[in-house]
Amino acid sequence: MTGQETLTEPTLTALAHRALGLVTSGQRRILGIAGPPGSGKSTLAEAICAALGPATAALVPMDGFHLSNGELVRIGLRDRKGAPETFDADGYVAMLRHVRASFNERVLVPSFDRDAEAVVPGAIEVPAGVPLVVAEGNYLLLDEGPWAVIREILDEAWYLRADAGRVPRLIARHVAFGKPPGPARDWVLRSDEANAARIAPSEARADVVIEGMPRL
Ligand SMILES: Nc1ncnc2c1ncn2[C@@H]1O[C@H](COP(=O)(O)OP(=O)(O)OP(=O)(O)O)[C@@H](O)[C@H]1O
Ligand SMILES: [Mg+2]
Structure with missing residues (x-):
């Protein structure tokens, strides 16, 4: 691939401007934001959509495609929830x-409820x-x-490299969602960091x- 750009701690204004540059009248474009667990993908994607407004940008997270806990138990991957195979x-x-093909039609997509640890069908329009x-x-x-084909569906792809605070923030978020500190740390170092690699x-x-955290 040619011409990869690195942006260090860019502002939201700069990133929203770049995202707006993808917009082409009468067409659907897809901006992908990837990165390791806890790198700030959801936060940045929400901020970009809020900055551009609901008539211009809609957010579609990947986590509405988690397999159910029951299915993960059946295939022996319950302790790896969050890995690509799950x-x-x-x-x-x-x-x-x-x-991408439905610019003229409404599409409903599933979301993921972190409290219930379950997919919510059709929750996002x-x-x-x-x-x-x-x-x-x-x-x-x-x-x-099956992931390999996604790159060609995206009009532009951003990767969040994140900073040294990523792992502690991830542990804190697991604690905020109800895991005790010890198990939260174990889960992050065993499972989330295997996914990060x-x-x-x-x-x-x-x-x-995007190097470091975007300034939102
Ligand atoms: N630009 C930022 N500046 C400072 N803190 C941030 C920023 N973006 C995210 N955070 C914090 O980092 C943590 C992880 O953010 P977020 O949930 O957006 O990451 P994520 O990449 O979507 O994680 P996951 O892969 O687990 O879904 C949160 O606690 C969030 O508040
Ligand atoms: Mg997220």
Whole structure:
């Protein structure tokens, strides 16, 4: 790939301006935001969509494609929830293609309720006529299995490299969602960091690498 750009601690204004540059009248464009767990993908994607407004940008997270806890128990992956194999990657790819092809129609996509640890079907609306969809998730740029085709569905891809605060913030978030501190730390170091190592090589497939935390 040619011309990867690195932006160091960019402002929200600069990033929103760049996202707006993707908008082409009468067409659907998809901006992908990838990066390791806790790098700030959801926060940045929400901030970009809020800055551009609901008539211009809609947010589509990847975490609505988690397999159910029951299915994870059945396939022996309950203790690896969050790994690439614990998502319905084919369903996610099909949804992204559908969203891309549906500029003139409303599309409903699932979300994920972190409190209930469950998918919520049809919880997010991508209204007809919205020109930019911001897709965010860990595995958008993974060059493995069914994930590998996502790169070509994206009009532009950003990768959040994050800063040294990523791991402590991730532990704090697990605690905020109800895990005791010890198990939260164990989960992050065992599971989230294994996922982070899988994700790291996908940085090379991004158009833009964001170094440090964006200034939102
Ligand atoms: N630009 C930022 N500046 C400072 N803190 C941030 C920023 N972005 C995110 N954070 C904090 O970092 C933590 C992780 O952010 P967020 O949930 O957006 O990450 P994520 O990449 O979506 O994580 P996951 O992969 O687990 O979904 C949160 O506590 C959030 O408040
Ligand atoms: Mg997130």
